[in-house]
Amino acid sequence: MSDKSDYYEILGVSRDSGEDEIKKSYRKLALRYHPDKNPGNTEAEERFKEAAEAYEVLRDREKRRIYDLYGHEGLRGTGFTGFGGFEDIFSTFGDIFEDFFGLGGRRSRRTRTRTRRGNDLRYDLELTLEEAYRGKEEEIVFEKWESCDICSGTGITPGSEPAVCPTCHGRGESVHSQGFFQIRTTCSTCNGAGQVIVDPCRRCKSSGRIKAERRVLVKIPPGVDTGTQLRMEREGESGENGGPPGDLFVVIYVKEHEFFLRDGHDLKCQVTVSFVQAGLGDEVSIPVLDNNEERRITIPEGTQPGEIIRLKGKGMPILRRGRGYGDLFVQVAVKIPTRLSQRQRDLLMEFSELEKQKIGTKTKDFWDKIRGI
Ligand SMILES: [Zn+2]
Ligand SMILES: [Zn+2]
Structure with a gap:
């Protein structure tokens, strides 16, 4: 542990600098080496963690006192071990990044922009065989959830702003310390969003979605059969948080025909x-x-x-x-006729006589053949 760099050097401040100066210096470094700005850069990553650790010690009066007296060795006795990873740093110093990256640094930024594709919808369409043969255009009418037209899906009355969640201060989770452990739970006030709606949209009751009637013109090509699915891209339900809408599947059912x-x-x-x-x-x-x-x-x-x-x-x-x-x-x-007139009967009898002569010779041939065997 003795080969660790000096915390004052890491932050580039003098040993007698005040709290504000330390904070300002840390913020500068944290923003410069922020992983979002340096994707894949392991050196920046190390600097970012190092700075966070130094700041964690120097901003705390007691830890700083111990560090000043005993150095890194002294801190080990307090159970301080630095940070495990980025998530630790963001949840501890989230407020440092507020002005630059939005609420709570990276962590809550990620939770807030979690998008979800809208649901696919299914519409069953019944056709006659003639319609399936010719193809047709049909306007179908159905209800679906759409992004609220008043608030554009935000759930907030236009013009008003969401407020930083008072419970988690925008972090989206609450951190409780228990000894040396930290227990994290998703904030129950904002469900992890980091912000709360103060003035909810009255049209959609802040859900951001409304049930709306939709009319879609479906072009049915000639030759469809029962079970044919026509996919209407992006005609399904709206996505959430700017996610893409789902698709509409028109499923064909062709009725039985009385002749074919x-x-x-x-x-x-x-x-x-x-x-x-x-x-x-x-x-x-x-x-x-x-x-x-x-x-x-x-x-x-x-x-x-x-x-x-x-x-x-x-x-x-x-x-x-x-x-x-x-x-x-x-x-x-x-x-075969079931009832015959006398005239028809006579004609058939006559026809039969002619047939008998033909059949007669055939019969004789037939028996000759059998005998031959
Ligand atoms: Zn919250
Ligand atoms: Zn609305």
Whole structure:
């Protein structure tokens, strides 16, 4: 310990200098070597700590007396060991920096500027399949917390100033000495902010935030599906202490359609034709999603029940690619008549006779083949 520098030399004051001179000199050094001004500079850091230690001793009449008589050795007997780190120094000498760095030096500066990003918001939007197909613009209306328009989020009536917390004097924490230990707790009066509001904003009751109605125009691109999330940047709730606002997520829900079934980019549907239409071939119309017209589709001659007709590019728009479409699959159901007129019956009988002749030869071939095996 004997190789420690002399406290008077460190502060650059004479041995008989008064309290004010010592304080002035310390402040000058503390500001010059302040870690905020010298980031990463370890020499400045050492000087800053050294000066704080010297000042801690010389500002105290009893410690200074012991130091004057016995030097560094004498102080060891009092339990004085200097400072552990910056936080110690700031909480002990915070008031020294007041005029230069704002209240309480570095420590409370940090607590006061703690920003927080606003919450994200979710809005569920229900669309018809037609709307999902075409895309649309929709104005959505919702409530959200916003920065108070009267006090701009400060919680203080404009024009009035926050006062230094009377409990912690701006440090944001209270320090109690117990023997050689120091116990720190966050100041309960100001919750660590270091300042208190004297004239609270009446509109937001000093919370700095108000619930406001927001209208946002959402552009829904063609091709969205249930579960698609549209992110509206910075449309969420306001941040705190100047933090950025959150985002708004518009979550899409597409209602079921009475005719089309959606399968990713593809559409599926079913048409029912008579057995005559299936046999002879025909044209039928189905609805389309992009306007109120109908689409004619061809049922080829000899279509079987359950057969699927694929129409390329007639499905849903593909959202991610921004262009292109899925396919449309039309399943053909064949309806068998349940009641026939006499004339229809006669015609079918006649048709059947013709079929029998064909089937007859086929049957003979069939049995021949089986025998062959
Ligand atoms: Zn306080
Ligand atoms: Zn307000």
